[in-house]
Amino acid sequence: MSAPTEDDATYEARSPKGTHDVLPPESSRWESLVGGFAQLAERHGFGMVHTPIFEDARVFRRGIGEASEVVGKEMYEFDDRSGRRLALRPEGTASIVRAFVQHRPVTPWRVWYVTPAFRYEQAQAGRYRQHHQVGVEVLGTEDPDLDVEVIVLAHDFYRHLGLRGARLRLNSLGDAVCRPAYLEALRAHLAPREASLCEEHAEVWARNPLRVLDCKRPACVAATADAPRLAEHLCEPCREHLARVREGLEAAGVGFEIDERLVRGLDYYTRTTFEFNAPALAGASDAIGGGGRYDGLTEALGGPPTAGIGFGSGIERLLLACDAEGTFALEVPAADVFVVDVTGGRVARDLVVRLRRAGLRAERAYDGRSMKSQLKAADRSGAPTAIIVGHSELAEGTAVVRDLAAGTQATRPLAEVLAHLAGTTTKGAP
Numbered sequence: 001m002s003a004p005t006e007d008d009a010t011y012e013a014r015s016p017k018g019t020h021d022v023l024p025p026e027s028s029r030w031e032s033l034v035g036g037f038a039q040l041a042e043r044h045g046f047g048m049v050h051t052p053i054f055e056d057a058r059v060f061r062r063g064i065g066e067a068s069e070v071v072g073k074e075m076y077e078f079d080d081r082s083g084r085r086l087a088l089r090p091e092g093t094a095s096i097v098r099a100f101v102q103h104r105p106v107t108p109w110r111v112w113y114v115t116p117a118f119r120y121e122q123a124q125a126g127r128y129r130q131h132h133q134v135g136v137e138v139l140g141t142e143d144p145d146l147d148v149e150v151i152v153l154a155h156d157f158y159r160h161l162g163l164r165g166a167r168l169r170l171n172s173l174g175d176a177v178c179r180p181a182y183l184e185a186l187r188a189h190l191a192p193r194e195a196s197l198c199e200e201h202a203e204v205w206a207r208n209p210l211r212v213l214d215c216k217r218p219a220c221v222a223a224t225a226d227a228p229r230l231a232e233h234l235c236e237p238c239r240e241h242l243a244r245v246r247e248g249l250e251a252a253g254v255g256f257e258i259d260e261r262l263v264r265g266l267d268y269y270t271r272t273t274f275e276f277n278a279p280a281l282a283g284a285s286d287a288i289g290g291g292g293r294y295d296g297l298t299e300a301l302g303g304p305p306t307a308g309i310g311f312g313s314g315i316e317r318l319l320l321a322c323d324a325e326g327t328f329a330l331e332v333p334a335a336d337v338f339v340v341d342v343t344g345g346r347v348a349r350d351l352v353v354r355l356r357r358a359g360l361r362a363e364r365a366y367d368g369r370s371m372k373s374q375l376k377a378a379d380r381s382g383a384p385t386a387i388i389v390g391h392s393e394l395a396e397g398t399a400v401v402r403d404l405a406a407g408t409q410a411t412r413p414l415a416e417v418l419a420h421l422a423g424t425t426t427k428g429a430p
């Protein structure tokens with residue numbers, strides 16, 4: 001099918017490939033997922049941060065790395081009308097580090113976020129061109145106890161959602177002291193095997209040899225089977241850091257396995273890297289969250305040397321994992337009260353205003369529907385009570401109060417009904 005043109009008369013608007021709409025009632029699951037994350041993050045001392053959805057493309061090129069797939073192949077980059085090279089954010093971390101470099105807040109700076117992220121990926125189940133993440137970042141401390149705090153937060157969040165199957169893999173990618181020598185050893189191992197690498201990595205191995213370790217294709221797995229191990233090249237401070245992280249996770253009762261091949265797709269990582277996978281999502285898109293340290297990222301963006309660590313988690317993937325595990329079910333919020341008005345709608349119009357101001361979730365029907373049709377809508381609303389006003393009630397200043405579950409009803413003065421309903425709400429008006 002050819003792409004629609006602007007003057008195509010038959011064009012019916014559709015969302016772009018790889019994107020999706022989140023509609024009610026599913027959107028209330030999103031709200032409650034984000035609300036749960038916000039609460040947990042605030043309890044851990046994180047404040048919310050918002051940064052622009054687009055940045056100078058260099059933020060991501062320098063931050064995430066030119067050789068990464070995310071930047072090289074997937075980024076949405078464009079020139080604005082003044083010729084500035086901009087990019088839609090493919091992830092949250094680089095933008096937040098840019099904000100840190102710009103504003104120099106007091107450290108340790110602990111922030112959380114919820115954001116869309118854009119990557120031109122092959123669209124498939126759990127893989128979108130616009131996905132959404134919740135995440136945290138901490139800047140300004142090298143303390144491995146923060147690595148533990150961040151990983152425990154992710155773990156506890158997944159438990160809060162009811163996910164029991166999430167598997168945590170952990171690795172250390174070394175630092176500026178020990179990694180260069182390791183990369184040389186790895187390059188020396190790969191050079192004579194170049195011809196046997198998969199097509200993608202035969203091209204990039206010299207620039208980014210770590211990526212070959214992460215490749216699941218049999219050719220690369222075979223070529224790296226007896227490759228030098230990063231764990232054996234870690235310097236003493238990196239070893240101690242990893243040991244302290246392991247100790248903290250064990251003390252917090254967070255199960256993990258060490259995966260020396262866990263490299264991750266963004267080039268800023270140093271030392272601790274981790275990923276949570278949901279086996280229930282079986283397949284390539286089973287990562288529900290990941291993160292790690294990025295101790296050189298502020299410098300890459302022109303700031304002072306500052307250590308950092310964080311993680312991000314895909315909302316769509318989390319909800320898919322919850323569905324697969326049969327947890328975090330959708331709870332459709334019910335109305336508190338439904339107003340049925342067969343006198344023309346003015347009573348309903350004025351009552352819902354009063355009821356909502358009193359803190360109640362009040363609903364009504366529109367367009368002068370029949371009593372039968374309004375009562376059907378009242379049932380669908382989930383409200384336990386309907387207030388019914390007909391011509392005689394209107395004349396007498398009364399209303400019929402109907403218990404929708406029991407089917408019983410009684411006529412009362414309207415003022416009394418309103419006072420009673422206002423007294424039943426615990427929500428309070430804002």
Ligand code: HAM
Binds near residue numbers: 288311312313318
């Ligand atoms: P990431 O692993 O690229 O890391 O993405 C984090 C999570 O976002 C993934 O685990 C996955 O759940 C979700 N995700 C990524 N791409 C897609 C996609 N195309 N469709 C659906 N979900 C997706 C980061 O983005 C880092 N910023 C995480 C981090 C924070 N590291 C340190 N701090």
